[in-house]
Amino acid sequence: MITFMPDPGLLDSPRRRAWPGLSTGHAGPAGEPPEGTDVVIVGAGPAGLAVASALWHHGVHDIVLLDPAERPCERFFDRIDLLGQRVLRSPYEHHPGVEGYRDCELLDFARLHWSRLTEVERREVRMAQAGHRSVVPVDVFEAYCRHLVSSHHVGERTWRATVQEVLPEPDTVVVRTDRSSVTARFAVLCAGERRRVAPSSWWGGGPPPDGVSYWDEPVPEYANRLVVVGAGLTAAHLVSNALAAGRQVHWVIRGDAERYQCADVNSSFFRPEGRARFDRVDWPDRLELLGRYRRASIMFEFRPLFERAEAGGGLVVHRGRAVAAVSAAGDGTAFVRLADGDLVTGERVVLALGTTPATGGDLLPDAVAGTRDGWPELAGDTLAFRRAPRVLAVGAAAAMVLGPAARNIDGHRVATARVAAAVAEGLRRGAPVAGEKALAVARG
Numbered sequence: 476m477i478t479f480m481p482d483p484g485l486l487d488s489p490r491r492r493a494w495p496g497l498s499t500g501h502a503g504p505a506g507e508p509p510e511g512t513d514v515v516i517v518g519a520g521p522a523g524l525a526v527a528s529a530l531w532h533h534g535v536h537d538i539v540l541l542d543p544a545e546r547p548c549e550r551f552f553d554r555i556d557l558l559g560q561r562v563l564r565s566p567y568e569h570h571p572g573v574e575g576y577r578d579c580e581l582l583d584f585a586r587l588h589w590s591r592l593t594e595v596e597r598r599e600v601r602m603a604q605a606g607h608r609s610v611v612p613v614d615v616f617e618a619y620c621r622h623l624v625s626s627h628h629v630g631e632r633t634w635r636a637t638v639q640e641v642l643p644e645p646d647t648v649v650v651r652t653d654r655s656s657v658t659a660r661f662a663v664l665c666a667g668e669r670r671r672v673a674p675s676s677w678w679g680g681g682p683p684p685d686g687v688s689y690w691d692e693p694v695p696e697y698a699n700r701l702v703v704v705g706a707g708l709t710a711a712h713l714v715s716n717a718l719a720a721g722r723q724v725h726w727v728i729r730g731d732a733e734r735y736q737c738a739d740v741n742s743s744f745f746r747p748e749g750r751a752r753f754d755r756v757d758w759p760d761r762l763e764l765l766g767r768y769r770r771a772s773i774m775f776e777f778r779p780l781f782e783r784a785e786a787g788g789g790l791v792v793h794r795g796r797a798v799a800a801v802s803a804a805g806d807g808t809a810f811v812r813l814a815d816g817d818l819v820t821g822e823r824v825v826l827a828l829g830t831t832p833a834t835g836g837d838l839l840p841d842a843v844a845g846t847r848d849g850w851p852e853l854a855g856d857t858l859a860f861r862r863a864p865r866v867l868a869v870g871a872a873a874a875m876v877l878g879p880a881a882r883n884i885d886g887h888r889v890a891t892a893r894v895a896a897a898v899a900e901g902l903r904r905g906a907p908v909a910g911e912k913a914l915a916v917a918r919g
């Protein structure tokens with residue numbers, strides 16, 4: 476059997492190119508958001524941007540986006556840049572633009588900016604045009620998001636605020652922030668995901684000991700010997716950055732081996748037939764499917780790099796080893812104690828344990844959030860909370876409806892189509908559209 480190894484060079488791509496005609500920053504409107512609006516969107520990441528853009532095409536322009544960040548998608552690109560990630564894992568067809576409205580899609584956008592692309596990037600565009608797997612530069616994706624922000628007037632509708640409570644009333648939703656309150660007819664939760672914290676048994680809970688940090692914090696330059704815990708793409712970036720900087724790396728993986736695959740979920744879940752597998756089964760089977768298919772994995776392109784580093788001794792991989800405890804000596808040394816008693820020592824331990832979805836449970840009243848096994852119960856065709864039909868969710872929170880791809884950019888596209896249609900129709904009728912009728916009505 477021939478094993479094909481994609482070129483590690485595909486992981487590289489220039490960052491911070493100038494994109495003509497696109498503003499680099501966004502100050503947002505001055506002052507407080509209006510007291511009343513049609514729709515509040517909580518979170519202006521790729522999911523919130525997708526919802527705002529889709530609503531714009533539905534003729535819904537009276538919207539307010541709330542996010543503590545200064546510009547839309549800031550948290551997404553900050554995390555990516557902190558990890559030194561230069562290309563997306565998802566292909567060109569996964570993007571927050573709106574389909575079916577003659578919008579400029581991500582692939583069109585890349586082609587329009589052909590002269591700014593490198594030879595390798597152009598080849599990937601051709602691969603995408605031919606329907607093959609392709610690698611998207613972060614730079615292109617960010618410029619495209621900025622294009623969406625300006626072409627759908629999202630910037631002037633985004634206010635800096637942290638939402639603290641979302642309180643559904645019979646005819647409205649009151650959204651309380653750290654600065655003021657906004658009353659809306661509908662609210663869409665697009666709050667993304669948070670870092671997954673270590674089990675309290677590792678050091679007793681709370682902030683990590685000195686010398687131990689999480690993937691979304693900077694790795695100090697002094698750390699010549701790094702211990703990375705985790706088996707996903709985030710861990711892979713931490714390992715490859717450290718190797719590139721000439722550091723010795725110990726990599727602790729709970730599974731028997733690292734898993735290499737193109738996308739982070741089985742590609743069938745990005746297609747209707749994959750989502751149908753979810754539609755057909757009950758809640759316990761959905762939970763089982765989510766657990767089985769949302770497993771940590773790494774892009775193929777890393778494989779030659781890691782195999783070379785391991786053979787050369789710069790990388791030591793501790794496979795099939797569960798972590799029992801993490802501690803620090805106070806002299807600049809940090810330790811990972813493995814379940815079999817072995818100790819892995821470094822000047823820094825970085826935990827890349829993945830993320831957990833913001834499901835709305837911390838914003839909505841308990842009686843409304845309806846959380847079951849950590850997931851909200853949402854109507855399948857509208858993604859509205861079953862006990863609060865004026866509140867809808869896009870992003871990771873929709874995973875029990877849309878399957879594991881809900882947590883990816885393409886899942887936001889599918890969720891957005893349902894949510895935007897339901898909200899637009901609800902505004903037109905003056906009441907939420909319940910159950911199966913929502914999409915049928917909205918699509919005529």
Ligand SMILES: Cc1cc2nc3c(=O)[nH]c(=O)nc-3n(C[C@H](O)[C@H](O)[C@H](O)COP(=O)(O)OP(=O)(O)OC[C@H]3O[C@@H](n4cnc5c(N)ncnc54)[C@H](O)[C@@H]3O)c2cc1C
Pocket residue numbers: 517518519520521522523541542543544548549550551554555558560562563564565569636637638639665666667668709833869870871882883884885
């Ligand atoms: C490093 C990294 C790389 C990734 N690469 C890919 C990829 O290549 N392809 C892919 O499909 N997926 C990728 N993902 C998965 C990715 O998380 C999602 O696809 C996407 O970022 C999620 O968008 P989002 O808008 O749901 O979340 P986010 O980007 O996290 O945006 C959520 C926003 O909500 C805001 N927010 C949260 N709470 C509140 C509150 N209470 N009040 C107001 N605002 C709030 C946050 O500030 C944030 O701006 C990656 C994830 C990470 C972490």
